[in-house]
Amino acid sequence: MVGSKALVKRNKGALSWFLQRITALYLFVFLIAHFVIMHFTGSGEVTYQAVAPRLSSPLWKAGDLLFLIFALYHGLNGLWQVLEDYTKSRGLRLFFYSLILTMGIILLVVGTVTIFSVKV
């Protein structure tokens, strides 16, 4: 019983370890491209008129949606790893885990609304 529980936990850790690195590779390319496009190309001024043409394309919407999901997963998974390192009480961990999950869902909804607010 205890053994199988420990195994499940270990596997879960391995999966999040693996996904942290896979999402890292996507973020490396997409986040750097995102920042360069927003700040180093064009006038450098962020306006609706500058952003909307890209965001109205289905391909950019798909890329941005994946960007949103991967960034949230990577960031919140990282935050969870940090919090797990500094807390040992079960209750406190459960509290942080619920908080992270709730924030993740809220941010995913808010971000998705943003992406689809610019019409094709």
Place this chain on the structure above:
Amino acid sequence: MLKPKWFYPSYKKDVGEWAWILHRLGGLALIFYLFLHIFVTNRLAAGPEAFNATMKALSTPVFKFLEWGLWGVILFHAFNGIRLVLVDFAGASKYQKLLFWIAFVLFLALWIPAAWKFFL
């Protein structure tokens, strides 16, 4: 007893320890920024006037300086992250110190000159 890794890093005293600390601090800064970023970019859903007004309010010299700082945090976390992926997936742990310095030079080389775009 779980000892906080912050005070008891498992690494021996070399650049890897500094990389670990900076990667963790940078990651925390980035997830904090992502929270704000997702809510601010949601102003797109409020239409062109509202979005442009918000962007204008966020383009003061203080915010420009913070954006340049953000670019630095992104670059360090990104290049050190690639180093970690190479160590974990490509068996490059023998070269982790060399890889740190390569990542550090790339970070400085792309970060420092980028200042002109934010301050000029």
